[in-house]
Amino acid sequence: MKDKISIFWFRRDLRLDDNVGFLASLKGDNPVMPIFIFDTEILENLPERDARITFIHDSLQEMRKELQDKHDSSIALYLGTPKSVFENLVSDYEIEFVYTNHDYEPYAKKRDQEISDFLGENGIEFKTFKDQVIFEKDEVVKDDGDPYIVYTPYKNKWKEHFNADEHLNIHYTSQYLGHLVKNTRLPNLSLSDIGFKKSSIKVPDYDVTPTLINNYEDTRNFPAIESGTSRLGPHLRFGTVSARKMVKKAIAEKNEVFWSELIWREFFMQILYHYPKTVNKAFKKKYDRIEWRNNEAEFEKWKKGETGFKLVDAGMRQLNETGYMHNRVRMLVASFLCKHLLIDWRWGEAYFAEKLLDYEMSSNVGNWQWAAGSGVDAAPYFRIFNPMTQVDKFDKNRKYISEWVPEHDTDDYFDKMVDHKEARERCLKTYKQAVS
CATH class of the missing domain: 1.25.40.80 (Serine Threonine Protein Phosphatase 5, Tetratricopeptide repeat)
Incomplete structure (x- = not known):
């Protein structure tokens, strides 16, 4: 008869210390096998050099090394849908409990319900904790x-x-790490095993x-x-x-x-x-009546940082090159897309989701809806940032602009793609028709 074990499922809690669910698993009666699942349902939509996957993989390898070197244990890495991975785990091990930390995004809630149901059918308790x-x-x-x-x-x-x-x-785990399963050869995966290549974009230290x-x-x-x-x-x-x-x-x-x-x-x-519907529906429903122009050529210019508005272009180029954009600039580029170009906030949100290292669905959706005027606690629709005066307020000496748009003061720089005053009036008219 196999020995009973517990599993701790790492997800968005990639640290060994001050981890509520991990500590709870270690305080249980069974040896704990930590796992991480590279979820194919998420991975299939990502580019092969996605910097976030490199960061996750690097973080897991550091954690594995620490557990191997100091505690004769490791973290088992798997590739597949969570359901298929757990089906295999249940046949390979005598599992009594699966521990993890709460996740609140719509996909995660649905996934966790599916896993909870499957484990319950197999007499395994699924325990989740507040951590993040x-x-x-x-x-x-x-x-x-x-x-x-x-x-x-x-x-x-x-x-x-x-x-x-x-x-x-603080939920210190160090004194309990002796309760991990003793196995330093738990399955590992390289980046290429999961279909990815190392990104040149690094997540900066905090x-x-x-x-x-x-x-x-x-x-x-x-x-x-x-x-x-x-x-x-x-x-x-x-x-x-x-x-x-x-x-x-x-x-x-x-x-x-x-x-x-x-x-x-x-x-x-x-x-x-x-309000999970806010992922793709305006929180203020009447804002879904806005007749967006959604000009694809203009969207491409915005994405590339070729709008002719210096601070907007600097922000977009910083995002494309580093996976980061300064928060003040994020507000401006979002407002510019929604208000000056009348392009649907969902287009911008999706682009940020693809590029941002710190992409967090709740904050990204919330902030894009704020910029569009359609969300909770949003700026009123008639608040439209002036991209020129924003430069004087926040980059007076053009230092940030010069870093990302070195040609900004030359004849090689792009012409402004819209006239600010005309775009503002067009926006006010379009919004007013939709929401009044």
Whole structure:
């Protein structure tokens, strides 16, 4: 008879320490086999040099090496649909429990329900835990139980509920890693095994030093200041850092603005959880009546950073080359696409989903709907950024622009693809017809 084991399923929590579900599995009675599944349903839509897959693969190899070197264990890597992988695992092992951490995106919820049902049919308990957020789902709601759709009251209620002793308890796993299965030769996969090639785009290290956090309010809006933002996005997205530790740092430095950005992330997550239709439907339904122009040639110019508007082009070129775009610039390029070109926000959201290292469906959808005026707590439709005055406000010395659009002051630079005043008037007229 096979020995009983538990499985811990890594997903978007790629760290060995301060991992709630992983710790819970290690505290159980059975030896724990950690696994990661390269999900073919997700992979099939990605380019072969997707930088995020390289980052995930590199992170897993680092974790495997640590477990092999120090704990005579490893992480088993699999390729396939989660259902097919678990069908094989159930036939190969005597599994009593499968542990993992919650995921809130529509595909993940459907996947987890399918796995829960399958495991239940095989007498295996599926245990999931809150890990990637401080508050989830319906933990921060109005007094009548409805979800918040405006950020500030959500943030205020979030802070009312927040208790550092309770919510920032760090879940250290190091003393329990001896409870892993003893096997350093668990199945491994190379990038080529899963159909990918190494990307030349690197996920940058994050910076949450006291200096960065203390200067955050003064520097975060200026894209030329390299050290002005934390670059935490991809690390929070894939869980190579703990959200609890990041909130702890914000509180330690008493920085409300940095803390507030972390709360925005949870605000958009609970919006997506309660309103999954917002992935492809306007939160404010009347905005789905907008008659978008959706000119494909203009969309291509926007994608390539060839609009003739310097800050817009700089942002798009930075995105294409590095997988990152400064947040202030993201607002401008999104507004420009939706308002100046009257191209559907869903087109822009999909392009960001393809390119951004820190792509997070909830934040991306939320921010694109904000830019289009159609989302929760959105800018009013008549708020249209002026791409020229934005330069003077946020890149006065043209340092960021010069880095990404070196030809911006020469005859080689593109002509403006639209007239700002005419585009603004066209937008106002089109929106007004749709929403009034």
